[in-house]
Amino acid sequence: DIVVTQSPDSLTLSLGERATINCRSSQPVLYRSNNKNSLAWYQQKPGQPPKLLVSWASARESGVPDRFSGSGSGTDFTLTISSLQAEDVAVYYCQQYYSTPFTFGQGTKLEIK
Amino acid sequence: EVQVVESGGGLVKPGGSLRLSCAASGFPFNIAWMSWVRQAPDKGLEWLGRIKSNSDGATTDYIAPVKGRFIISRDDSKNMLYLQMNSLKIEDTAVYYCSPSGIFFAYWGPGTLVTVSS
Numbered sequence: 001d002i003v004v005t006q007s008p009d010s011l012t013l014s015l016g017e018r019a020t021i022n023c024r025s026s027q028p029v030l031y032r033s034n035n036k037n038s039l040a041w042y043q044q045k046p047g048q049p050p051k052l053l054v055s056w057a058s059a060r061e062s063g064v065p066d067r068f069s070g071s072g073s074g075t076d077f078t079l080t081i082s083s084l085q086a087e088d089v090a091v092y093y094c095q096q097y098y099s100t101p102f103t104f105g106q107g108t109k110l111e112i113k
Numbered sequence: 114e115v116q117v118v119e120s121g122g123g124l125v126k127p128g129g130s131l132r133l134s135c136a137a138s139g140f141p142f143n144i145a146w147m148s149w150v151r152q153a154p155d156k157g158l159e160w161l162g163r164i165k166s167n168s169d170g171a172t173t174d175y176i177a178p179v180k181g182r183f184i185i186s187r188d189d190s191k192n193m194l195y196l197q198m199n200s201l202k203i204e205d206t207a208v209y210y211c212s213p214s215g216i217f218f219a220y221w222g223p224g225t226l227v228t229v230s231s
Binding site for chain 1: 148157158159160162163174175176177210216217218219221222223224
């Protein structure tokens with residue numbers, strides 16, 4: 001099974017600051033048929049289901065603010081929030097879908113200082 | 114508009130059974146691969162398994178902890194997805210979500226809570 005590890009486990013930043021969340025997979029997740037990395041990012045607010053932010057490591061979903069961006073390749077990936085807003089307080093998860101069983105990172109809790 | 118709504122959760126004793134349902138609408142259910150994902154209280158997300166479309170053989174994949182206990186099935190005539198859960202354990206306590214995808218999950222329902230407790 002591919003193990004997905006996020007860092008840090010929690011993050012406390014001020015409004016307007018840049019947030020960086022890292023995700024590492026235990027093996028490469030590059031899908032050779034389309035040359036894209038099989039890595040997604042989700043945001044989950046309390047009491048709500050997760051919301052897909054990014055797929056294929058860097059493809060932002062329609063309607064997601066452009067302050068959210070995904071990057072990385074191979075085994076190392078990053079979700080960046082360029083300027084933190086109050087509504088970004090949430091837990092963020094990455095997920096690999098390169099091979100079953102699909103696996104999620106343990107989550108990163110983002111809070112405002 | 115794509116919608117999925119899970120139902121069937123509740124309180125069940127260890128060793129018991131429960132069948133969850135997922136009502137789908139707004140997309141061609143008969144060609145969709147469908148997944149179940151769960152989240153234990155105050156814990157992270159765990160993909161349980163998926164079922165491919167009937168045209169792709171309706172084959173299923175499961176994670177090891179539920180293989181042999183849980184069964185995913187579908188009824189394309191009703192746009193319904195099911196999760197039959199047998200031999201339930203305390204550690205199966207979670208909110209269960211269905212999602213119309215076999216890889217990443219763009220759509221989620223509100224989830225249904227399953228509590229396994231004596």
